[in-house]
Amino acid sequence: DWSSDVCSSDLKHYVPFDLPEFMFSQFNRVDFGGNLFGQWPVGIRFEIGINQVSRAAKLYELAFAKAEDCVLVSQDWKTAGGLAKRFTPLFKTPGIFPTEPSQFQVVEVSPFDESQYRLTWTCLSPLAFDAARMFQAIANGEQGGVPTIASSVYVIDPRTKIIMHMYDDRGLDIIATELDTLRPLFESFSDWILDNQRHTVESRFRTHSSESTE
Numbered sequence: 001d002w003s004s005d006v007c008s009s010d011l012k013h014y015v016p017f018d019l020p021e022f023m024f025s026q027f028n029r030v031d032f033g034g035n036l037f038g039q040w041p042v043g044i045r046f047e048i049g050i051n052q053v054s055r056a057a058k059l060y061e062l063a064f065a066k067a068e069d070c071v072l073v074s075q076d077w078k079t080a081g082g083l084a085k086r087f088t089p090l091f092k093t094p095g096i097f098p099t100e101p102s103q104f105q106v107v108e109v110s111p112f113d114e115s116q117y118r119l120t121w122t123c124l125s126p127l128a129f130d131a132a133r134m135f136q137a138i139a140n141g142e143q144g145g146v147p148t149i150a151s152s153v154y155v156i157d158p159r160t161k162i163i164m165h166m167y168d169d170r171g172l173d174i175i176a177t178e179l180d181t182l183r184p185l186f187e188s189f190s191d192w193i194l195d196n197q198r199h200t201v202e203s204r205f206r207t208h209s210s211e212s213t214e
Contacts, residue, residue, distance in 0.1 A: 012110030036173040043175035056135035075152040087150035139169035
């Protein structure tokens with residue numbers, strides 16, 4: 001049986017995660033086209049920067065500190081000429097997975113007005129991969145370093161209903177179904193909020209706080 005509420009990385013009791021159903025039921029206006037912050041009203045956009053990729057790992061550590069398992073999603077497009085040598089799909093990128101995941105689910109997506117892509121995902125412990133190296137490999141796409149992840153990468157906690165996406169070396173989006181889920185991130189890392197989105201983010205939290213106290 002598939003589940004859209006929880007996932008289990010226990011190989012003896014592996015529960016396939018129903019990603020399409022989870023997205024439809026919890027984030028029904030969000031697709032995997034990037035710009036999570038722009039697609040969903042409950043979220044924060046953080047500035048990363050070429051010399052501050054470590055920020056992404058710190059945000060990840062706090063966001064997934066209490067998660068038993070997470071869903072790691074790789075979005076990959078078909079390319080006519082293939083990928084340059086330094087680019088690899090997420091799950092084939094060296095140095096990220098001490099033990100390569102063995103259970104995957106895959107779905108092919110054919111948007112009406114966009115290129116076809118494939119979503120590949122697995123359930124695993126938040127500690128089962130090197131998040132810092134993963135975020136650096138995402139940033140390497142713009143910086144020319146190696147290894148470089150060609151995929152768009154999303155990390156999901158199905159219990160707290162958080163989705164994290166570092167779109168490139170410039171920034172990272174985190175969205176959730178409930179604003180209070182993101183409050184620890186807002187309070188701990190407010191200095192990292194992208195300046196041109198600061199007013200939007202801060203007004204969301206202030207408005208919610210005032211409504212809660214009335």
